[in-house]
Amino acid sequence: MENIATNLGKLYDKAEQYSRTSLELIKLNAIDKSSDVISSLAVVLTLTLVVAIFTLFINIGLALLIGKILANYAIGFFIVSGFYVFVGILIYVFRKSLIKVPIDNIVVGKLLKTKDENFYEETINNSNG
Numbered sequence: 521m522e523n524i525a526t527n528l529g530k531l532y533d534k535a536e537q538y539s540r541t542s543l544e545l546i547k548l549n550a551i552d553k554s555s556d557v558i559s560s561l562a563v564v565l566t567l568t569l570v571v572a573i574f575t576l577f578i579n580i581g582l583a584l585l586i587g588k589i590l591a592n593y594a595i596g597f598f599i600v601s602g603f604y605v606f607v608g609i610l611i612y613v614f615r616k617s618l619i620k621v622p623i624d625n626i627v628v629g630k631l632l633k634t635k636d637e638n639f640y641e642e643t644i645n646n647s648n649g
Contacts, residue, residue: 553631560630579604 579600587596611618 553633556633557627557630560626 583596583600584593585596586599587593590596
């Protein structure tokens, strides 16, 4: 009877240790996936900022050029602004297919990607480049 109690005690200790290890693994996986999403987001935001600044200066130059051709700088800025209002309307109309769905797919893909897939992808990328 004492042997059964000892075995049950060992089994309980092993189950408790397994639960703690599983919980720790879940925490580490959540941290890994969160950091992957956040680092990807940081890269995208940085590139977006650089492209936005570049676009800003190109548009100022374009507006000044159009204004010089039309002999009225204000009209050049209005034409460039009108173009962006049109682009903004198009983006608003197609926002789900252009923005929401691709971003959702990227985030979900990163969250569901396993370590083995990450290793395989990195191996392929390193051998190609």
